[in-house]
Amino acid sequence: MRFSTPLVPGTLIRRYKRFLADVQLDDGREVVSHCANPGAMTGLADPGMRVWLEPNDDPKRKLRFGWKLVELGGGHWAGIDTMVPNRVVKEALGKRLVPELSAYSNLRPEVKYAEKSRVDFLLSGDGLPDAYVEVKNAHLSRAPGLAEFPDARTERGLRHLDDLAAMVREGHRAVMFYLVQRTDCDRFALAADIDAAYAAGFERACAAGVEVVCYDCLINRERVELGRVLPVLE
Numbered sequence: 001m002r003f004s005t006p007l008v009p010g011t012l013i014r015r016y017k018r019f020l021a022d023v024q025l026d027d028g029r030e031v032v033s034h035c036a037n038p039g040a041m042t043g044l045a046d047p048g049m050r051v052w053l054e055p056n057d058d059p060k061r062k063l064r065f066g067w068k069l070v071e072l073g074g075g076h077w078a079g080i081d082t083m084v085p086n087r088v089v090k091e092a093l094g095k096r097l098v099p100e101l102s103a104y105s106n107l108r109p110e111v112k113y114a115e116k117s118r119v120d121f122l123l124s125g126d127g128l129p130d131a132y133v134e135v136k137n138a139h140l141s142r143a144p145g146l147a148e149f150p151d152a153r154t155e156r157g158l159r160h161l162d163d164l165a166a167m168v169r170e171g172h173r174a175v176m177f178y179l180v181q182r183t184d185c186d187r188f189a190l191a192a193d194i195d196a197a198y199a200a201g202f203e204r205a206c207a208a209g210v211e212v213v214c215y216d217c218l219i220n221r222e223r224v225e226l227g228r229v230l231p232v233l234e
Contacts, residue, residue, distance in 0.1 A: 001087045002223045007052040007068060015045040021067050023051060033065040036081040040152040042140055044070050044078055052221060069219065072184055077219040078139050079181035084224055085137040086120055088217065089177060092226040093121060093133075100213055101175065103128060114163035120177075131173040134160045138214075139181045140191060147185035147216070147230070149178055153195045161201040165208035173211065176202075180216040180230060188214045189233040 013022035013030070021035045033053050035045075050071035056064060070078045089098075090109060096102040104123035111122040113132060123131040140151035150157060164174035178188060192199035206212065216227040 001084065001091055001225065003054050003068065003221075005055050007054055007221050008065075009050065009052055012045065012047055012049045012051045012070075014047055015041065021045075021051075023053060023065070023067070025053075031065050032063055033067045034061075034063045035067045036083050038082070038152075039150070040140075041080060042142070042151050044080055044139060069221070072182065074184070076184040077182065078184075079217065079219055079224055080139065082137045085135050085179040085181060088224055088226055089133075089135050089179060090121065093123070097226055098213070098215075100211070101131060101133070104131060114166055117160060117163045119163075129171060129173050131175060132164055132167045133175045133177055134164055135177045135179060137181055138178050138188065141182060141185055142191075145184070145186045146233075147180040147182065147188045148191040148194075149188070150191060150195050150198060154198055158195075158198050158201045161198070161205040161210070164210045165205045168209040174205075174209070175211045175213055176205065178212070178214040178232075179226075180214065181219070181224070183217065183219050183227075185216060186230060187233055188230045 010023040010025040015021045019035050021033045023033050024030050052069040053065040054068050068081050092098050093107055104125040106124045108122045110118045113119050119132045120135045121133040138147050138149040140148045167174040190199045212232055214230045214232050216230050218225045218227045
């Protein structure tokens with residue numbers, strides 16, 4: 001997935017009201033940027049961090065910049081836009097770059113299912129059970145090399161786990177796809193101390209037959225792409 005326009009660098013002044021951030025651009029301008037992330041963003045929204053914004057000239061948008069990346073040091077990056085993982089996974093699924101799901105030939109996004117949910121992707125193929133794929137963005141890291149999810153309590157995420165388990169009971173495949181949107185992690189775990197209910201729901205879903213897939217990303221100033229498989233720790 002390529003960014004629509006070249007990113008511009010700056011220094012984070014503050015993030016506030018969840019979806020807004022003040023940034024001092026390198027050219028001296030102070031701008032307000034959209035922050036497409038409702039989570040806690042622990043360790044990724046500290047004042048003074050080096051950030052990269054995507055400019056736009058869309059008259060329908062109130063803000064002319066969207067915050068996309070954080071520089072982590074050591075040549076590493078983190079993506080903060082929670083809309084990006086779905087775009088990355090959709091592109092990878094379309095190119096059959098996910099071995100666990102590469103047999104499927106048809107992909108439909110945002111399909112209604114269960115009682116009041118929309119699954120991120122519904123995959124189908126001749127002679128195959130439908131596969132319900134839910135994508136979650138993971139960019140929390142509190143220990144070197146370890147990515148975690150969630151970074152805040154998520155009742156919606158818990159509902160998705162239960163919905164996926166219901167699909168398995170109906171005879172379908174169901175896959176929870178965690179995309180680690182940072183380049184400095186080599187393993188993944190649930191942040192049970194942040195959301196014990198989600199962790200319990202995860203265990204129930206796995207016991208019901210929901211599959212778990214975790215990949216990291218290749219990230220630079222031009223694009224974000226699917227990376228390598230990461231192990232999921234118990």
